[in-house]
Amino acid sequence: MLNDVTFGQYYPTKSFVHNMDPRAKLLLLIAYIVAIFIANNFFGLILVTFSLLLFILLARVPFGRVLRSIKMILFLIIFTAILNLLFYAGGEGDIVLAEWWIITISWQSIINTIFLAMRLLLLVLGTAILTLTTTPVALTDGIESLLKPLKYIKVPVHELALVMSIALRFIPTLMEETNRIVSAQKARGANFETGGIFRRAKAMIPVLIPLLVSAFRRAEDLGDAMDARCYSGAKGRTKYKKLTFTWRDLLGVLFFAAFIAGIVLLNTYFGSRFDIIWQFREWFGI
Amino acid sequence: MQIVAKGLTYVYNPKSPFATQALKGVDLTIEEGEFFGIIGHTGSGKSTFVQHLNALVRLTGGQLRVGEYDLSEKKCKLLELRSKVGMVFQYPEYQLFAETVYKDVAFGLKNFRKGISEEEMQAAVREALAVVGLSYDEVAERSPFELSGGQRRRVAIAGVIVTKPEVLILDEPAAGLDPLGKKELMDLLHSIHGQWCKTIVIVSHDMDEIAENCTRAAVFSEGKVALCGTPQEIFAQGERLAAMGLDVPVTAKCAQILQRHGFSVRTDFTCTDFVQKVLALYRGEGGGAEDAQ
Numbered sequence: 001m002l003n004d005v006t007f008g009q010y011y012p013t014k015s016f017v018h019n020m021d022p023r024a025k026l027l028l029l030i031a032y033i034v035a036i037f038i039a040n041n042f043f044g045l046i047l048v049t050f051s052l053l054l055f056i057l058l059a060r061v062p063f064g065r066v067l068r069s070i071k072m073i074l075f076l077i078i079f080t081a082i083l084n085l086l087f088y089a090g091g092e093g094d095i096v097l098a099e100w101w102i103i104t105i106s107w108q109s110i111i112n113t114i115f116l117a118m119r120l121l122l123l124v125l126g127t128a129i130l131t132l133t134t135t136p137v138a139l140t141d142g143i144e145s146l147l148k149p150l151k152y153i154k155v156p157v158h159e160l161a162l163v164m165s166i167a168l169r170f171i172p173t174l175m176e177e178t179n180r181i182v183s184a185q186k187a188r189g190a191n192f193e194t195g196g197i198f199r200r201a202k203a204m205i206p207v208l209i210p211l212l213v214s215a216f217r218r219a220e221d222l223g224d225a226m227d228a229r230c231y232s233g234a235k236g237r238t239k240y241k242k243l244t245f246t247w248r249d250l251l252g253v254l255f256f257a258a259f260i261a262g263i264v265l266l267n268t269y270f271g272s273r274f275d276i277i278w279q280f281r282e283w284f285g286i
Numbered sequence: 287m288q289i290v291a292k293g294l295t296y297v298y299n300p301k302s303p304f305a306t307q308a309l310k311g312v313d314l315t316i317e318e319g320e321f322f323g324i325i326g327h328t329g330s331g332k333s334t335f336v337q338h339l340n341a342l343v344r345l346t347g348g349q350l351r352v353g354e355y356d357l358s359e360k361k362c363k364l365l366e367l368r369s370k371v372g373m374v375f376q377y378p379e380y381q382l383f384a385e386t387v388y389k390d391v392a393f394g395l396k397n398f399r400k401g402i403s404e405e406e407m408q409a410a411v412r413e414a415l416a417v418v419g420l421s422y423d424e425v426a427e428r429s430p431f432e433l434s435g436g437q438r439r440r441v442a443i444a445g446v447i448v449t450k451p452e453v454l455i456l457d458e459p460a461a462g463l464d465p466l467g468k469k470e471l472m473d474l475l476h477s478i479h480g481q482w483c484k485t486i487v488i489v490s491h492d493m494d495e496i497a498e499n500c501t502r503a504a505v506f507s508e509g510k511v512a513l514c515g516t517p518q519e520i521f522a523q524g525e526r527l528a529a530m531g532l533d534v535p536v537t538a539k540c541a542q543i544l545q546r547h548g549f550s551v552r553t554d555f556t557c558t559d560f561v562q563k564v565l566a567l568y569r570g571e572g573g574g575a576e577d578a579q
Contacts, residue, residue, distance in 0.1 A: 180375060180376075181380075181381050183337065183342045183373075183375065184373070184375045184378065184381045185381065185393075186342055186368070187340055187342060187368055187372065187373035187375075187446070188368075188393055188394035188397060188445060188446065189365060189368055189369060189393075189394050189396075189397025189398045189449075190393075190397055191365075191397070205383065206381075206383045206384075206393065207383075209383035210380055210381050210382065210383050213380070213431070214380055
C-alpha cells in the first residue's frame with residue numbers, strides 16, 4: 001500500500017536534465033513557479049505547459065511516472081477547485097449562472113476554477129521533474145550552496161542543509177520500517193483495508209507508535225555516531241563533490257529568460273483570463 | 287498443516303527500473319510437525335517466500351497450498367489463514383505498541399476471535415506469557431517499553447502464539463541475542479513445538495542454529511531452492527554451500543579438518559553428537575578411524 005508514494009522519487013537514468021547543476025535546476029524551478037503565477041491568461045499557461053513538456057522530454061522520464069506524482073495531491077486539487085467554483089466572488093461584472101444561499105456559480109468562477117486547477121497541476125508536475133531528476137543529496141547540496149549568502153546574517157545554512165538531507169535520507173528507511181510493521185501487525189490480524197476513515201485511522205495506531213519509537217531510537221543512534229566521528233558543524237568542512245556550472249545550465253537559464261519574457265508579452269498582449277468570456281459571447285452569441 | 291509450493295515466482299516493483307525478481311520458481315514441501323530451517327543469503331528470496339505463507343505477500347506466480355488453503359484462489363480466507371499461520375518478524379520487540387503488555391499480547395486475539403470474552407482472553411494471555419517464560423502477574427500491567435530487550439522479544443512472541451497458530455514462522459528469531467539468550471530462545475521454541483504449534487519454520491543464516499535444531503532445512507539461493515534435506519545431508523555438501531557463499535556449522539568445519547588428517551567422523555553435525563563421535567574415535571571405540579591416506 002505504501003509503494004504508491006512515489007512523489008519525489010529519484011528516477012535513475014542519464015539525460016540532459018539529470019546532468020544539470022542542481023543549483024541551476026532549483027533556480028529554474030523558482031523561475032518556472034514565478035512564471036506560472038505571473039501568467040495572467042490561458043495563453044501564458046499554455047506556454048508554460050509547452051516548456052514543461054519540453055523538460056519532460058529532455059529528462060527522459062516516462063510520462064506516466066511524472067503523472068503519478070499528481071496522485072498524492074489530486075484530492076487537494078479537486079477540493080480547492082470545488083471550493084473555488086462555488087465560492088468565488090469576482091465582483092461587479094460577474095455573469096451569474098446559478099445562485100443559492102451563499103453559493104454562486106458564474107462564468108467567472110468557472111474560468112477561474114479551470115485556471116487555478118491548471119496552475120496547481122503545472123506546479124506539482126514541475127516540482128516532480130526536479131525531484132525525479134535530482135538525487136536528494138544533490139538537491140540539498142544545491143540548496144546549501146544557494147543559501148550561502150545567508151551565512152553573513154548568521155543563519156546556520158550548513159546545519160539546515162544537513163537536517164534536510166538527514167530527513168530525506170531517512171524517508172526510505174522509515175518507509176521500509178513502516179512496511180515491516182504493517183506486515184507484522186497484519187500477521188496478527190490487523191485490518192487496514194476496510195472500514196470507515198475513523199476505523200482506518202485507529203487501525204494505524206499499532207503502526208505509528210512503534211514507528212515513532214524507532215525513529216527516536218534511530219535519531220539517537222545517529223547522533224551518537226556523529227559525535228563519535230567528531231562532527232562539529234560547518235567549520236572547516238570541505239566538499240567531496242564540488243558543484244560546477246556548465247553549458248547545460250547556461251542554456252537552461254537563457255531558455256528561461258526568454259520564456260519569462262514570452263509570458264510577460266502574452267500577458268500584455270492578451271490581457272486578463274476573463275476576456276475569453278467576452279470573446280466567446282462574441283463568437284457564439286451567448 | 288502441510289505446506290506445498292510449486293514454481294513460486296515473485297517480482298518486486300514490476301515494470302520499473304527498480305524491478306527485482308525475488309523468487310524464480312520455488313518448489314518446496316514442508317510437512318506437518320517439522321522444525322524446518324530456511325537458510326540463505328540476504329536477497330536469496332527466503333523472506334519473500336515465508337511472507338507468502340500467510341499471504342502478507344500475495345501470490346502472483348506459481349502455486350501455493352497451506353493446509354486446506356489454496357493461496358492461488360482469489361477469495362482465500364485471509365484472516366483465518368493468518369490466525370493459523372503465525373509470523374514473528376525480525377526484531378519483533380520493535381513492533382510492540384500498546385500501553386500494557388496485556389493489551390499488546392491480546393491484540394491478535396481480539397482481531398482473530400471477534401467477541402471473545404474478557405475471561406477467555408485473560409486466560410489465553412496468561413498461558414501464552416507462561417509459555418514464553420514470563421509471569422503474568424509481574425508483567426501484564428507494565429508498559430512493554432519498561433522491559434528489557436530479551437523480555438520484550440518474549441512478549442512479542444507471546445503476542446503471536448497467543449492464538450495458537452498451527453504453523454509458526456520466525457524470521458531470524460535469535461538475531462542480536464547473546465549466546466545464552468540464543469540458547470534460551472531455541473529451548474523456548476522447542477517447548478512450543480509440538481504442543482502449541484505443530485510446525486515451526488525458522489529463517490536463519492546461523493548454520494549452527496540450523497544444525498542443532500532443525501529436522502529438515504532448505505537452502506535458498508538466487509530465488510530458488512538450491513538444496514533441501516536433513517541438516518546432515520545439507521552440511522555434508524560443504525563445497526556447494528561455499529560456492530553459494532554460505533558457511534557450514536563449526537562441527538562441520540572440525541570434521542573437515544579431521545578428514546584432511548585422515549579421520550572420518552560420521553556425525554549429524556550437532557555439538558553433542560560430534561563430541562561423542564570424536565571421543566569415541568579418540569578412544570578407538572567407534573571404529574570410524576581410517577588409515578591416513
